[in-house]
Amino acid sequence: MDKEQTPLYFQFFTEVGILNQLSRVGFEAHLPMGITLAHFSVLNHLARLGDGQTPLQIAKAFQLPKTTMTHTLSVLEKRDLIVMRPNPDDGRSKVVILTDLGREFRDEAIVLSTPYFANFAERFPPEKLEKVLPLLAEMRGFLDKERDG
Amino acid sequence: MDKEQTPLYFQFFTEVGILNQLSRVGFEAHLPMGITLAHFSVLNHLARLGDGQTPLQIAKAFQLPKTTMTHTLSVLEKRDLIVMRPNPDDGRSKVVILTDLGREFRDEAIVLSTPYFANFAERFPPEKLEKVLPLLAEMRGFLDKERDG
DNA sequence: TGTAGATAGTGCGAAATCGAACTATAAAGA
DNA sequence: TCTTTATAGTTCGATTTCGCACTATCTACA
Numbered sequence: 001m002d003k004e005q006t007p008l009y010f011q012f013f014t015e016v017g018i019l020n021q022l023s024r025v026g027f028e029a030h031l032p033m034g035i036t037l038a039h040f041s042v043l044n045h046l047a048r049l050g051d052g053q054t055p056l057q058i059a060k061a062f063q064l065p066k067t068t069m070t071h072t073l074s075v076l077e078k079r080d081l082i083v084m085r086p087n088p089d090d091g092r093s094k095v096v097i098l099t100d101l102g103r104e105f106r107d108e109a110i111v112l113s114t115p116y117f118a119n120f121a122e123r124f125p126p127e128k129l130e131k132v133l134p135l136l137a138e139m140r141g142f143l144d145k146e147r148d149g
Numbered sequence: 150m151d152k153e154q155t156p157l158y159f160q161f162f163t164e165v166g167i168l169n170q171l172s173r174v175g176f177e178a179h180l181p182m183g184i185t186l187a188h189f190s191v192l193n194h195l196a197r198l199g200d201g202q203t204p205l206q207i208a209k210a211f212q213l214p215k216t217t218m219t220h221t222l223s224v225l226e227k228r229d230l231i232v233m234r235p236n237p238d239d240g241r242s243k244v245v246i247l248t249d250l251g252r253e254f255r256d257e258a259i260v261l262s263t264p265y266f267a268n269f270a271e272r273f274p275p276e277k278l279e280k281v282l283p284l285l286a287e288m289r290g291f292l293d294k295e296r297d298g
Numbered sequence: 299t300g301t302a303g304a305t306a307g308t309g310c311g312a313a314a315t316c317g318a319a320c321t322a323t324a325a326a327g328a
Numbered sequence: 329t330c331t332t333t334a335t336a337g338t339t340c341g342a343t344t345t346c347g348c349a350c351t352a353t354c355t356a357c358a
Contacts (some may be wrong), residue, residue, distance in 0.1 A: 006266055011277060012282055013173075014190065019288055021211070021213065041163065047296075117158040140168050144174065
């Protein structure tokens with residue numbers, strides 16, 4: 001790689017970081033107090049892809065350490081948004097189940113945050129997102145493989 | 150906004166979040182132990198845009214709360230990578246100065262991380278980044294304005 | 299000049315993040 | 329079977345993040 005190009009890559013990931021920071025803060029401002037993006041993300045993940053996933057599966061989906069997931073799940077369970085049951089297929093493991101409250105909560109969070117996204121969507125229509133989303137996903141996949149290797 | 154499109158926006162920001170997570174972990178793996186991306190970012194910012202910025206200016210550049218910056222700067226100062234001096238133009242304020250050690254450290258971090266970026270650059274050449282960078286920057290600008298308003 | 303409101307930075311406490319070490323269970327191979 | 333190795337999850341401690349409240353200083357304006 002040409003040395004002159006290194007700053008471009010720094011800039012790119014810096015931009016990704018700031019964008020993440022801004023969207024997180026903006027989104028959390030529309031959630032009930034004390035709920036973080038991390039909390040919502042787990043609820044949303046379970047609602048979209050289905051109950052019964054293990055903590056490790058969820059952690060990997062977000063590329064987070066399992067200790068972080070342990071903490072997040074314990075908070076969600078304390079608030080009765082999920083329940084953890086033994087995994088019938090594996091005695092070491094557990095499965096995470098959305099409670100009715102958790103599902104309601106997730107649905108409501110989406111409703112509450114819709115104005116935020118609608119505002120954003122006005123300036124950045126779906127076509128624009130769809131144009132860059134595949135590239136971002138490809139980068140994610142690449143970095144994911146690199147990490148293991 | 151069409152309700153059907155909300156998931157697209159969630160997906161987009163989720164992807165940004167995971168990309169940020171992966172790149173941060175990958176990059177930090179190439180830094181000396183105990184140095185985080187947050188630390189490096191400040192050093193890099195000062196080296197690129199010049200010494201003598203105030204803590205608040207730096208915090209705003211990364212969209213971080215000023216209390217977070219206070220903490221980061223105190224760590225950097227403890228490690229003799231920066232020094233803080235009174236701001237001659239404003240008695241409430243300070244200016245942050247890179248030490249020689251801090252500058253060396255930043256330069257070395259760039260060298261150490263070059264293989265990481267080179268590997269990435271092989272798959273994602275500069276043209277690809279340049280194609281999406283303006284959009285990301287535009288989004289950053291938009292969300293930044295929204296946050297204030 | 300004097301005073302009210304705004305701004306820069308810090309101290310503090312709570313929560314989130316995460317690596318290392320640990321326990322319990324599963325899987326693989328002798 | 330039995331023993332070794334790998335895996336799922338937790339506990340613990342250190343660090344980071346960040347909102348709130350506070351002090352010191354600046355700015356605006358009467």
